[in-house]
Amino acid sequence: MTTTRCTLTVRYAETDAQGIVHHSNYLVWFEEGRSDFLRQQGVNYTDVEKAGYFIVVVDAQLRYKSPAFYEDRLCIETTLEKFRGKVLEFSYRVLNQDERLLAEGRTVHMVIGKDRRPVSLPEGMLPRT
Amino acid sequence: MTTTRCTLTVRYAETDAQGIVHHSNYLVWFEEGRSDFLRQQGVNYTDVEKAGYFIVVVDAQLRYKSPAFYEDRLCIETTLEKFRGKVLEFSYRVLNQDERLLAEGRTVHMVIGKDRRPVSLPEGMLPRT
Amino acid sequence: MTTTRCTLTVRYAETDAQGIVHHSNYLVWFEEGRSDFLRQQGVNYTDVEKAGYFIVVVDAQLRYKSPAFYEDRLCIETTLEKFRGKVLEFSYRVLNQDERLLAEGRTVHMVIGKDRRPVSLPEGMLPRT
Amino acid sequence: MTTTRCTLTVRYAETDAQGIVHHSNYLVWFEEGRSDFLRQQGVNYTDVEKAGYFIVVVDAQLRYKSPAFYEDRLCIETTLEKFRGKVLEFSYRVLNQDERLLAEGRTVHMVIGKDRRPVSLPEGMLPRT
Numbered sequence: 001m002t003t004t005r006c007t008l009t010v011r012y013a014e015t016d017a018q019g020i021v022h023h024s025n026y027l028v029w030f031e032e033g034r035s036d037f038l039r040q041q042g043v044n045y046t047d048v049e050k051a052g053y054f055i056v057v058v059d060a061q062l063r064y065k066s067p068a069f070y071e072d073r074l075c076i077e078t079t080l081e082k083f084r085g086k087v088l089e090f091s092y093r094v095l096n097q098d099e100r101l102l103a104e105g106r107t108v109h110m111v112i113g114k115d116r117r118p119v120s121l122p123e124g125m126l127p128r129t
Numbered sequence: 130m131t132t133t134r135c136t137l138t139v140r141y142a143e144t145d146a147q148g149i150v151h152h153s154n155y156l157v158w159f160e161e162g163r164s165d166f167l168r169q170q171g172v173n174y175t176d177v178e179k180a181g182y183f184i185v186v187v188d189a190q191l192r193y194k195s196p197a198f199y200e201d202r203l204c205i206e207t208t209l210e211k212f213r214g215k216v217l218e219f220s221y222r223v224l225n226q227d228e229r230l231l232a233e234g235r236t237v238h239m240v241i242g243k244d245r246r247p248v249s250l251p252e253g254m255l256p257r258t
Numbered sequence: 259m260t261t262t263r264c265t266l267t268v269r270y271a272e273t274d275a276q277g278i279v280h281h282s283n284y285l286v287w288f289e290e291g292r293s294d295f296l297r298q299q300g301v302n303y304t305d306v307e308k309a310g311y312f313i314v315v316v317d318a319q320l321r322y323k324s325p326a327f328y329e330d331r332l333c334i335e336t337t338l339e340k341f342r343g344k345v346l347e348f349s350y351r352v353l354n355q356d357e358r359l360l361a362e363g364r365t366v367h368m369v370i371g372k373d374r375r376p377v378s379l380p381e382g383m384l385p386r387t
Numbered sequence: 388m389t390t391t392r393c394t395l396t397v398r399y400a401e402t403d404a405q406g407i408v409h410h411s412n413y414l415v416w417f418e419e420g421r422s423d424f425l426r427q428q429g430v431n432y433t434d435v436e437k438a439g440y441f442i443v444v445v446d447a448q449l450r451y452k453s454p455a456f457y458e459d460r461l462c463i464e465t466t467l468e469k470f471r472g473k474v475l476e477f478s479y480r481v482l483n484q485d486e487r488l489l490a491e492g493r494t495v496h497m498v499i500g501k502d503r504r505p506v507s508l509p510e511g512m513l514p515r516t
Contacts (some may be wrong), residue, residue: 011413013280017178017273017328023186024271027153028400035399035458045399046458049146056196057152067245070275071422078226090426095151107229121469126426140304141293142286142411146457148409151400156270164270174270175329178370188370199404200293275436281444282414286453289411307404315410320447325503362396 002127003079006036010072019068026103027060031090033078034107037090041127048125052114055088059108066102073097080127086111086118088127131256133210135165139201145247149196155232156189159221160206162207163236166219173203177254181243184217195231202226209256215247217256262335268330280326284361285318288350289299290334292365295348299385306383310372311328314348317366324360331355338385344369344376346385389514390466393423397459400501407454414447416474417479420465421494424477428514435512439501442475446495452491467514473498473505475514 008029016022038045048055068074075095082089094102095123113119137158143209146149177184187253197203204224211218217238242248266287274280296303306313326332333353340347346367352360371377395416403409423433435442455461462482467478475496481489500506 009422011415011419012274015275016270017275017277018183018185019275022271023189024153027156028398031153031399032396035396046456054147056147056193056264058193058214060189060193062153064185064187064189067185069235069433071426071431078481087416138293139288140286142409144400145399145408146404146406148404153400157269161272164267168329175327198304200297200302240313276441276443280446282411282418285414312405314405314451316409316451318447318449318451321449322443322445323444380417 001079001081002037002038003077004033004037005077006033006078008027008032008074008076010068010070012070012076015070020069023062023064026062026064026105027093029074029076030090030105030107031077034074034090036076036081036088040128043070043125043127046076048121051122051125052126053119053121054112055109056112057107058110060105062103062105064103066095066100067093068102074102081106083119083127130208131170132206132211133162133166133169135162135205135207137161137199137205139199139203141199144199149198151225152191152193155191155193155223155234157224158203158205159207159219159234159236162205162221165205166207166209167256172254172256177250180251182248182250182254183241184238185241186236187239190232191232191234193232195229195254197225197231203231204255210235214249228235229249259337259339261335262291262295264291264334264336266290266332268326268328268332270328278327280307280373281320281322281338282362284322284352286305287332287334287352288336288348288363288365291350292348294334295336295338295353301383301385306379309380309383311379311383312370313367314370315365316368320361320363322361324358326352326354326360330364332360339364341376341385348386351378359367364379388466388468389428390464391424391427392421393420393463395419395461396462397455397457397461399457400429402457406462407456410449410451411506412450412482413449415511416461416463416481417465417477417492417494420463420479421477423463424465424467425514430512430514433509438509440508440512441499441505442496443499444494445497447492449492451490451492453487455481455483455489461489468493470514472507
């Protein structure tokens, strides 16, 4: 199980009228965690799509522990939990600058081809577990 | 268990480079389902916040079945599954114009006061289960 | 000059920490105004893209007059100001339920083909000015 | 006239069905440019708001030159063009990793107090022109 870390600063546009980050942005951040994970593994998702493969989300779970605020400096920890054939599962932890856990989650993904049918990623596009 | 239905048309800005709706938008649509549910129950969430109560998301689960496309005419079905004291639980189903189930999910919410501590909603702001 | 009107309800996710709608959403609403304008003119933008034509934004201007709030019921007025060959220009007015003008703007668009080069829309996909 | 530069990587969620970044995101990036500009000038916008001042957008202009794609590494150049009393004006240039100019723009801002009336920023919260 490999875990990667990337950082991002909370944008004003990500806040809502409660004065905290809107909960939908965590799915965007998880995705950034995955993108960065793949890049760190030498897999460029742009190339994956150019080759005709798409990694689509089939399942997502989020647990919100503590709010994030504008200009918070966040760390997204991304772990590839499972990778078998056509299915990938990632877990995530979002921490702020005080190392407080803000949220954690899990996403399950299917690899599909241009015809939107499940397919296995070819060698060379495989991340290491 | 009350279920309400509201409709919305997929916006171009909600699509992504896969040509389908980005998965984070379903959380936004679930929220619109909740807003509409509360309005149909005679509860105005703007008034709830003005009175110093905030309904925050603590947990979310989403299962993606089939993609949504630009200009799809969606129906969001929202059900209040549980409502005890300070905790609300909603479930959702998103269907397109062909009555195809695109996604389903569940969110759990906590009622908090201005000090961000759990508190019960006063009478008159209570939705019916 | 044809003007069309469509309505939408402000979403919670569209608000920001100032308690008002984030200014970037007006570009999304203008786009919804355009989509609706084209539909009312019998032009389906999904079909336009399927035929290999894309209408891209090259210029946008926005003037913000008064804030929009969660659950505001907005009217988007969309006018096709100019349409010559490969260029379209639209203007917009956003009003709230009290008919207060919240914002107005203008966007200029170019029609391009799959090679991203300017091209004229074929007959049958032309909106009336 | 001070100019600051900050970088960001295009997120998948920022793309749309045309395969390029949705044009509304440039307003979000301009805002990130402003946030970073103020931080580099020693002004923390979170503190500005805590002190009861809000910098609201009253006018925005954008010119789109060339599309941005997922994973593009962008540079946002932000310049404070004018700053007189209650009004600030910024200009922006967005360049990609090949130093290609993707978009440029301008925003005008008003400083308001908690009553939403125009007011001057106090000393110590003033950025240098």
